[in-house]
Amino acid sequence: MxxxxxxxxxxxxxxxxxxxxxxxxxxxxxxxxxxxxxxxxxxTPYHIKEAAKEAIDMGFTKYTPPAGIPELRRAVADKLERENGISYEPEQVVITDGAKQALFNLMLSVVDEGDEVIIPAPYWVTYPEQVKFAGGRPVFVETKEIKGFALTLEELKPAVTSKTKMVILCTPHNPTGSVIPKEELQRIGEFCAERGILIASDECYEYLTYDGFKHTSIASLSEEIKAVTVTINALSKAFSMTGWRVGYAAGPKEIIDAMIKINSQSISNVNSIAQKAAVAALTKPKDxxxxxxxxxxxxxxxxxxxxxxxxxxxxxxxxxxxxxxxxxxxxxxxxxxxxxxxxxxxxxxxxxxxxxxxxxxxxxxxxxxxxxxxxxxxxxxxxxxxxxxxxxxxx
Ligand SMILES: Cc1ncc(COP(=O)(O)O)c(C=O)c1O
CATH class of the missing domain: 3.90.1150.10 (Aspartate Aminotransferase, domain 1)
Structure with a gap:
């Protein structure tokens, strides 16, 4: 074959x-x-596992809407407002099979044959493969060890062409552990907003920062930046739930609707029990x-x-x-x-x-x-x- x-x-x-x-x-x-x-x-913390057991006992074991259960979309929107300072309606949130599938649906929703997607290197191994799978062309921008591997606007600019569709940011970063400072995110965000370049902001490691470094969500920096950003996150690393497969994306409704359509014709929905567990994870204290x-x-x-x-x-x-x-x-x-x-x-x-x-x-x-x-x-x-x-x- x-x-x-x-x-x-x-x-x-x-x-x-x-x-x-x-x-x-x-x-x-x-x-x-x-x-x-x-x-x-x-x-995985005990109270999250308990919520899953309860979901099973209550018979919460059927198909859910492809966008995710309303309770979880609301919990994500509340979390993004409370912790990240970004206000999204629940309709601007899609629940996905981890952050990986959120990124996959995003690529398939916005990247056309020949579109360029800028990826700072070193990069998480999945980004270029997903871009190629969607028909796009990954364009790599080498970040520098001497600058702690954190992307700067000066490094990004020369890679931009008329074909640039999107830039993928990952902060805190896999594999280097770099964190892009707020001021630099602001500059990068404003540049992308002015040119209509989409930003995929992978924030899977947001809670894991050290030595007083703080994570900033780029979409929180202005309405203009928010309008070109899709914020991606997952419960995998933050709640030690890698096997549960729950992630999400939040962004402009048109893009989120496209991602939901892909869910409806591919996975149908994220596991119903895991979604209930995710509600507990996002709404209960994180002691x-x-x-x-x-x-x-x-x-x-x-x-x-x-x-x-x-x-x-x-x-x-x-x-x-x-x-x-x-x-x-x-x-x-x-x-x-x-x-x-x-x-x-x-x-x-x-x-x-x-x-x-x-x-x-x-x-x-x-x-x-x-x-x-x-x-x-x-x-x-x-x-x-x-x-x-x-x-x-x-x-
Ligand atoms: C930067 C980054 N994004 C996304 C993912 C995927 O996370 P998930 O397991 O939620 O699909 C990983 C996992 O290694 C990662 O390191």
Missing amino acids: KLSRRVLNMSPSPTMAITSKAKELKAKGVDVIGFGAGEPDFD FLKEWLEAFDQRRRYMVETLNSIPGVSCLMPKGAFYAFPNVKELLKLGNFKDDWALAEFLLSEAKIAVVPGSAFGYPGYLRLSYATSMENIEEGLRRFKEAVERRLNG
Whole structure:
């Protein structure tokens, strides 16, 4: 059977492949420590699970509207007003199968053959693949390590052409942990609003910021910016609900209606039980977050400090999310590695640790390590990293 050009042109997610490989090895009894996964190691909070159990017991197990249950759309609109300072009507909200499907529906709703979508690099692996799938052309803008990998308007401007349809912003950022400051978001937002360029604002890691850095939602900065922005978020990272698959998008009604139409002809609706759980997550206090953030912060500091003690490795302190993105260019030279893929393979076979090479995020010469794993794993995994490198360099 000949597969479609569209699907043949799509690459599978490398982060998911590396995580699966690590899990496979583990199942075979190999003691692998995984730094690949982008999911918190905490359990979903108890009151959220209780809401799901209640939904099952109440028989809330049927189709829901493709846009999501009214109660959840209202809870999202209230949350965006209360926490992010953006006022949307519930009709401007669509509930999706995680943030990934929100982005997917957005691409299919607005991108036409030949349209250009600007993606700052390094980038989350899914963005370019979804743009291509929709018929668009990803245009990459390299952010700079020296500026903490946070996109600036000066970097964005030269990439804009008459074909530019959209720019994808992700702050706090995967894979670098950068946070775009409010003033820069304002400048980028005003520039896009003046030119009618759509902004997809992926805010999945909004709660995870450190050292006093604060997340700003770009749509909150002016009515003009809001009019060209689709705000995307999910419960996956914030509430440790990666497997539940609940996300959402909020934005101009015309775009949201198109995304709902796609839901109606594809997934029908997000799981009814998970939607009830999401209402509890968004409307009840988030006392658990403080403890999670403290744990992430402690792991972040330990990981960055230890990475910086490994020969040939230098790592910036991430301001948000739960990833470290060390520069390993010097190590590649010292250890005679062909590239960052070769280094990642070496670390998997020699140190039994799974990391993702920067090349997977369009940024060779780096690695991504997630610190959404226990402190014990981080200590042991980095000890092995350091030892394997020292053996290679001294042996
Ligand atoms: C930046 C970013 N956006 C979106 C997602 C997808 O989230 P979800 O699991 O809600 O689809 C991820 C997950 O890794 C991510 O890192």
